[in-house]
Amino acid sequence: MKKLIIAVILLSMAFFSLSCGQQxxxxxxxxxxxxxxxxxxxxxxxxxxxxxxxxxxxxxxxxxxxxxxxxxxxxxxxxxxxxxxxxxxxxxxxxxxxxxxxxxxxxxxSNGNDGIITRGEKSLKDLNGKKVMLVQLSVSHYLLSRALDMNGMQEKEMTLINTSDAEIGAIFKTQKDAVAVTWNPILMNAVKTPGALMIFNSSRIPGxxxxxxxxxxxxxxxxxxxxxxxxxxxxxxxxxxxxxxxxxxxxxxxxxxxxxxxxxxxxxxxxxxxxxxxxxxxxxxxxxxxxxxxxxxxxxxxxxxxxxxxxxxxxxxxxxxxxxxxxxxxxxxxxxxxxxxxxxxxx
Amino acid sequence: MINICRWLRTVNSEMSDRISSEVRHPKFLGFAAKPPGKLKFFLTALPFILSIAIYITASQIRHAENPGDKILPTFTQMGDAVYMMAFEIDPRTGERLMLTDTVSSLRRIIIGMTAASLLGLVIGLNMGLFPGVEALSSVFITFVSIIPPLSILPIIFITLGVDEFAKIMLIFIGTFPLICRDIFLTVKKIPQEQITKSLTLGASQFQTTYGIIMPQVLPRLIDTTRLSFGAAWLFLIAAEAIVSDSGLGYRIFLVRRYLAMDIIIPYVFLITFLGFVIDWSLKKYVARRYSWYIKSKA
Structure with a gap:
């Protein structure tokens, strides 16, 4: 019994000193x-x-x-x-x-980590009337908005489709007329798709x-x-x-x-x-x-x-x-x- | 076994007789409790009142610390947000956003569920009646029904594209196998004598299937569809969260980007309300149109 009491006291002292050390x-x-x-x-x-x-x-x-x-x-x-x-x-x-x-x-x-990619359209002007996949309200959206501004275009000219960043790369690769705005590492994999073009990226708006x-x-x-x-x-x-x-x-x-x-x-x-x-x-x-x-x-x-x-x-x-x-x-x-x-x- | 059940039932009825003849029932506690009307109403309302009270208190504490708090918006904030979403025209799209969202979500879920229940009825019916069709499709549909639909979500979007069709298909794939199997089992339970009788009375196999058996499983079909709606909402919102340009799930996952709980919470209630209305109207329809079915269940 005595041993037990001593053990308990020792243990609690050990815990006490431990908790003191963690201040x-x-x-x-x-x-x-x-x-x-x-x-x-x-x-x-x-x-x-x-x-x-x-x-x-x-x-x-x-x-x-x-x-x-x-x-x-x-x-x-x-x-x-x-x-x-x-x-x-x-x-x-x-x-x-x-x-x-x-x-x-x-x-x-970002100096190119974010970009707009297409399956053939060569410039932003060609995006008129297209469906554009992106994570809406993210930096991708900001990049698109800045790109359109620089080309005197408006968001109204296209349909934005809010697309999860988890799926956007795969969907871009399989849809023939896809346009996407996304970031790395999705971007650098997606742009490797045959026929894919990067028509704008964040190196155009550095800093x-x-x-x-x-x-x-x-x-x-x-x-x-x-x-x-x-x-x-x-x-x-x-x-x-x-x-x-x-x-x-x-x-x-x-x-x-x-x-x-x-x-x-x-x-x-x-x-x-x-x-x-x-x-x-x-x-x-x-x-x-x-x-x-x-x-x-x-x-x-x-x-x-x-x-x-x-x-x-x-x-x-x-x-x-x-x-x-x-x-x-x-x-x-x-x-x-x-x-x-x-x-x-x-x- | 049956004897034990019978014995239990008599004991039960004796007990309840004895209890009802006794003077007083407890109001709240115990098996024999009989809450009076007012108390019952109060008990029903209590959890709702408590939840709202807890919410308001927590929200006020947060707002006292930080007036710009977005996590637990006050009811006024939510009211303003609802007003803006429901009545004011969005400058970008020229539409009332809440209306657009509701219409596109309802369209998707209704088309998906109608397709699932109609096809589920036809295939389930034929599977139950024609052994050939059963051999052809029963195992396959059981197999398909085990695949968790959300796990094939990426495959659906990659193969079917980002348009409406993919979202409707997800709802369809998620609900069809269950409806189909349920109809199949219901048809199997119909006594063989009925089929023999209708054939001996001169009905063709076609007439027996669609004239005699189908009307009997219709209320069950509506019931199953009703219960599948919960799953359908889940698939709809998952689909809208991933790829979409409108819809209730789309909006929730979009405004999440700036923590707009004042929009998210009312939208959750809107979804709950829509789900409730659909459930209630299907239930009422069955009760009115198929009173025999309700009686047979009781």
């Missing part, structure tokens, strides 16, 4: 499969994320969500402290939903479709610093000739692509390998112009919901303090502070 705060970060975000998984795999978490005495728990939109919805609902998403979705989902969000890392922009790491603005500095530090250390590894091969191999396998396919995807993704470049990009005036296009597109398509009377409904703040839209309702902030710190080696 580090845990933060959950969501991401989904996309070329520009695969480095997150590598950062976790290579222990980079843990290293930076330890440095700021926090635990970062990276979770992959299979459905991209669901990951943003969960972030908006407060289930995650951070989430990888594009600039358009950051504006229309969390920011419009009243969740004050900060862009702390601008990871890359407009951005892939970001967005966190709740009220998230602690430690988290923001640790994430930024870990990200740019991962970027360094990708630039390093020795480390790069292993990293790309891991990311390719993880995303279900071959090594060469992943390299091809990286070519159409303009990654900011250096924190200084990312910080510089965020400070440029061009970003304001891009976000203005994006918010006008989003408002026109009804993405701001009923409450919004104009595209000014939500305020977007830039590093120099200027605000696009309602100054009293700033919900999306481009914050270059942490990228700059990374560039200066102050993290």
């Amino acid at each position: 580090k705060k845990e933060y959950r970060i969501a991401w989904s499969h996309y070329t520009g975000w695969e480095p997150w998984e590598y950062a976790e795999h290579a222990g980079i994320l843990k290293k930076w978490g330890d440095k700021y005495n926090i635990t970062i728990k990276l979770e992959r969500i299979n459905d991209y939109i669901e990951s943003i919805n969960l972030f908006t609902a407060g289930k995650f402290q951070g989430c990888a998403m594009t600039n358009m979705d950051a504006l229309t989902i969390p920011a419009v939903g009243g969740v004050d969000s900060s862009v702390i890392i601008v990871g890359d922009y 407009e479709i951005l892939d970001l790491m967005v966190v709740h603005s009220k998230a602690p500095d430690e988290l923001k610093k640790a994430l930024t530090g870990a990200w740019f250390e991962t970027m360094q590894a990708l630039e390093d000739k020795e480390k790069m091969k292993a990293a790309v191999e891991y990311m390719a396998a993880n995303s279900g692509a071959t090594y060469d396919e992943f390299i091809a995807q990286l070519k159409t993704t303009a990654m900011f390998y250096k924190a200084a470049d990312a910080a510089k990009f965020t400070k440029e005036d061009k970003l304001k112009k891009t976000m203005d296009y994006v918010r006008k597109f989003s408002f026109d398509k009804g993405l701001f919901g009923k409450a919004a009377a104009s595209a000014d409904y939500v305020g977007i703040e830039f590093p120099d303090g200027t605000v696009l839209g309602d100054k009293k309702n700033v919900k999306l902030r481009f914050d270059d502070k942490y990228m700059q710190m990374a560039a200066d080696g102050k993290l």
Whole structure:
């Protein structure tokens, strides 16, 4: 009996000390499969994320969500402290939903990762009266809208068919008169179909479709610093000739692509390998112009919901303090502070 | 075995006699409870009231924290959204979106279900009566009915294209085998004597099939179709979620992109309501037109 009591006391002490040791705060970060975000998984795999978490005495728990939109919805609902998403979705989902969000890392922009493909039509003008498959209200829709604008055309001239990204590639390959707007890796496989042509892609609008790491603005500095530090250390590894091969191999396998396919995807993704470049990009005036296009597109398509009377409904703040839209309702902030710190080696 | 059943039945009826002769029934608890009219009404309404109350409270808590909250919209927000979707003309398409969505979804489901039930009737009937047809199709249809329709969804879209036909076919494939097999079993249950009698009275095989047997299975057909509607909605919405340019499922999966729960929740209720109306009218139709069938079931 005595032995039992001693054992119980010892056990409970052991548990107590264990729980004391775990006083580090845990933060959950969501991401989904996309070329520009695969480095997150590598950062976790290579222990980079843990290293930076330890440095700021926090635990970062990276979770992959299979459905991209669901990951943003969960972030908006407060289930995650951070989430990888594009600039358009950051504006229309969390920011419009009243969740004050900060862009702390601008990871890359699409430089050909999104495109319009046809089975023979050579130019946008030929799309008149056609059925166009795409994930409506996504960056594909934005790309189409920008392409039509540049050619003086209107969306009304064609029929848009909302098509799941899970099926769009297969349907494009089997339908003789298909037109699709989609992203990589679907895009690069679909365009290999005999007779398929890419008539427009995001390299024509460089720097407009951005892939970001967005966190709740009220998230602690430690988290923001640790994430930024870990990200740019991962970027360094990708630039390093020795480390790069292993990293790309891991990311390719993880995303279900071959090594060469992943390299091809990286070519159409303009990654900011250096924190200084990312910080510089965020400070440029061009970003304001891009976000203005994006918010006008989003408002026109009804993405701001009923409450919004104009595209000014939500305020977007830039590093120099200027605000696009309602100054009293700033919900999306481009914050270059942490990228700059990374560039200066102050993290 | 039969004796035990009979014994149980007598015991049961004795017990219920005894119970009904006793002075008081409990109102709520126990086997013998007899909730009075008002209480019964209250009990029916209670889960609904509770759910709405929980929703309103949760929604208000979220809105107090964040007035722009989209996840649990208030009833006013939903009302505004419904008004906009139902009455205002969409600038892009020039249509009232909710009407367009409802019409295209109803068209798909009604065409699909009509085809499934008519073909299910004809094939099921012939399978039940003609051993030749049974040998030809029974095993095949059983086999097809086991394939989960959603698993062949990509195949359907890839082979049949992205137009209406593919969506209607998914509903058809999902509901036809069950209806067909059910009619087959119903026909099998009809006593052989009836068929012999109608043949000896001079009816042809054709007349026996479509004049004597078919009218007897019609109410069962409507009943089965009614029950298959639940599955049909599932297939319709799955199809619309994947490839579509209008429809109730299309809208829900489209506005999901910007978390417009103020549109999604009313649409869910609209689907529930449509399903309810279809179910109720088929049930009423059977009750009016085939009162003998209802009696035979009781």
